[in-house]
Amino acid sequence: MAQMSTVETSGGTRGPALPAWLKSGLLTIVAVLIVMGVWQVAAIAFDVPVWLVPKPSDFMARFVSDFPLLLHHAFETSKTLLMGFALGVLIAVPLAFAITSFGALERGLFPVIVFLNIMPKTVIGPILIVWFGIGPLVAVLIVFLMSFFPVLVDSMSGFRAVDPRLYYITRSMGASPAQTFFRIRLPASMDHIFAGMKIGVVKAVEGVIIAEFIASSAGLGYLIMRASGFMDMTLMFSGLIMAALVALVFNSGMSIAEVVLMPWARRSQ
Amino acid sequence: MDPQKNQGTGASIVARDITKIYGTGADAFHALGPIDLDIKPGEFVSLIGPSGCGKSTTMLLVSGLEPISQGHVEIDGKPLTKPISEIGIVFQDHLLLDFRTAIQNVMLQQEIRKLDKADMRSRADALFEQLDLVGAEDKYPWQLSGGMRQRVSIARALVHDPSMLIMDEPFGALDAISRTQIRHDLEMLWLAKRKTVLFITHSIEEAVGLSDRVLVMSKSPGCIVEEISIDLPRPRPAHLGEYPEFAVYAKKIYTIFEKLGVYNF
Ligand SMILES: Nc1ncnc2c1ncn2[C@@H]1O[C@H](COP(=O)(O)OP(=O)(O)OP(=O)(O)O)[C@@H](O)[C@H]1O
Ligand SMILES: [Mg+2]
Numbered sequence: 259m260a261q262m263s264t265v266e267t268s269g270g271t272r273g274p275a276l277p278a279w280l281k282s283g284l285l286t287i288v289a290v291l292i293v294m295g296v297w298q299v300a301a302i303a304f305d306v307p308v309w310l311v312p313k314p315s316d317f318m319a320r321f322v323s324d325f326p327l328l329l330h331h332a333f334e335t336s337k338t339l340l341m342g343f344a345l346g347v348l349i350a351v352p353l354a355f356a357i358t359s360f361g362a363l364e365r366g367l368f369p370v371i372v373f374l375n376i377m378p379k380t381v382i383g384p385i386l387i388v389w390f391g392i393g394p395l396v397a398v399l400i401v402f403l404m405s406f407f408p409v410l411v412d413s414m415s416g417f418r419a420v421d422p423r424l425y426y427i428t429r430s431m432g433a434s435p436a437q438t439f440f441r442i443r444l445p446a447s448m449d450h451i452f453a454g455m456k457i458g459v460v461k462a463v464e465g466v467i468i469a470e471f472i473a474s475s476a477g478l479g480y481l482i483m484r485a486s487g488f489m490d491m492t493l494m495f496s497g498l499i500m501a502a503l504v505a506l507v508f509n510s511g512m513s514i515a516e517v518v519l520m521p522w523a524r525r526s527q
Numbered sequence: 528m529d530p531q532k533n534q535g536t537g538a539s540i541v542a543r544d545i546t547k548i549y550g551t552g553a554d555a556f557h558a559l560g561p562i563d564l565d566i567k568p569g570e571f572v573s574l575i576g577p578s579g580c581g582k583s584t585t586m587l588l589v590s591g592l593e594p595i596s597q598g599h600v601e602i603d604g605k606p607l608t609k610p611i612s613e614i615g616i617v618f619q620d621h622l623l624l625d626f627r628t629a630i631q632n633v634m635l636q637q638e639i640r641k642l643d644k645a646d647m648r649s650r651a652d653a654l655f656e657q658l659d660l661v662g663a664e665d666k667y668p669w670q671l672s673g674g675m676r677q678r679v680s681i682a683r684a685l686v687h688d689p690s691m692l693i694m695d696e697p698f699g700a701l702d703a704i705s706r707t708q709i710r711h712d713l714e715m716l717w718l719a720k721r722k723t724v725l726f727i728t729h730s731i732e733e734a735v736g737l738s739d740r741v742l743v744m745s746k747s748p749g750c751i752v753e754e755i756s757i758d759l760p761r762p763r764p765a766h767l768g769e770y771p772e773f774a775v776y777a778k779k780i781y782t783i784f785e786k787l788g789v790y791n792f
């Protein structure tokens with residue numbers, strides 16, 4: 259089986275000299291266009307009313323005409339997402355380092371964190387609203403809670419997985435603890451930390467829209483919720499498309515950050 | 528022997544009754560010793576012995592990287608309490624950092640010791656030339672062959688000109704031709720600088736070809752069973768096998784190994 263698939267992939271790369279990401283990008287666009295086309299034709303053929311299921315031509319027109327509004331809310335959503343995610347990473351990575359360095363923290367603090375993580379984060383929303391009022395801050399906190407845990411867990415396993423013999427190198431050079439951390443431990447754990455951040459960003463994108471549904475006065479989630487109140491189907495669908503674009507931007511951002519921050523990673527395929 | 532020969536600039540190493548027990552309780556494993564070492568400044572000493580006898584362990588104890596279970600070590604007359612930093616170490620399995628290029632791995636010495644960057648870079652370049660690593664500077668360890676990785680780790684151990692050098696089977700991953708060449712290069716380097724060298728090897732040819740003294744270890748838990756001074760002129764020739772004096776020393780070590788039951792023919 260394994261041999262079969264290697265043969266196939268090596269055969270595939272011998273085709274036209276397009277980079278892999280461009281090829282998969284083009285494929286995605288073609289697939290989306292086909293789905294939209296079928297949808298459009300079906301909606302016309304069966305005469306589905308716009309207020310029930312809008313045709314692609316309806317919501318794409320809306321997407322264009324209300325683009326400034328959508329862009330404004332996409333920007334708000336991105337801001338919330340970025341702040342919540344950055345907060346999650348900035349707390350999770352040092353905390354993972356502390357937990358893996360001190361056994362007492364691992365035994366005392368980690369179970370509490372695991373318990374907090376089991377709780378559905380959106381349930382905390384109403385409590386946060388009482389404390390901080392409706393607004394982007396609550397959404398930031400929910401995004402933080404959603405993205406924090408995967409980063410923490412993967413960073414912890416990253417810090418643990420470092421080959422202890424690597425510390426021989428720095429110790430024989432008389433390195434300080436800070437030098438050892440920044441030159442060995444952190445870079446050696448980077449691939450694990452990135453794996454956690456990739457999951458974290460997916461959770462954050464998922465969380466930010468839900469957070470804005472329940473607890474915000476701006477952002478795409480808020481816009482979609484409000485459009486729902488007016489049964490404004492085309493606005494809801496164009497909001498959805500914008501949300502997908504925001505998710506795409508953040509996921510690609512992660513991949514770019516990985517290339518920039520980890521130039522040593524094997525990029526064989 | 529020429530008395531001036533051992534007027535080295537390196538550090539002296541003295542070890543008394545050092546023993547290593549890995550683990551505790553039921554997992555305790557007596558890996559080494561007790562052994563004594565008396566290495567003079569600028570001396571080139573080889574440690575030779577069967578696999579698993581504790582050679583790498585000896586190196587880790589002497590350099591202060593692993594705690595000593597019993598006994599004590601003195602470097603330049605001072606008791607060893609923390610890892611020695613005036614040292615260059617070639618680890619047995621290279622221990623290069625995957626996230627640094629070849630040259631960055633070597634320049635770690637400069638970064639951590641806060642030495643002059645331009646100066647160290649030119650030293651690193653010279654070593655890369657000498658070790659036939661030109662063109663490999665910006666490659667990551669996974670892009671290098673085993674032998675190249677080993678040579679990068681030799682460059683890392685030498686670049687800051689340490690007063691003491693510990694090399695744990697540094698030529699193990701090299702082919703026979705580069706091995707002979709690099710052995711000669713190391714000897715010339717040592718003749719020029721006279722740093723103290725503790726050289727760990729499996730190879731009788733390397734031990735006799737390089738050392739002032741060869742220490743032969745027994746099977747695990749290793750003890751030093753024999754000490755052989757190698758009284759051959761330097762620099763020593765490439766094809767040692769052709770020289771009768773070499774054959775005498777080699778035979779001596781073989782005989783010891785046979786007596787210890789290392790070889791069973
Ligand atoms: N960290 C460790 N924990 C437990 N046992 C160890 C550890 N390191 C080495 N040992 C054991 O100690 C013994 C000596 O190991 P060491 O690496 O010093 O041998 P060596 O002489 O260098 O062998 P080789 O020539 O194969 O490199 C071996 O039996 C090994 O299994
Ligand atoms: Mg060894």
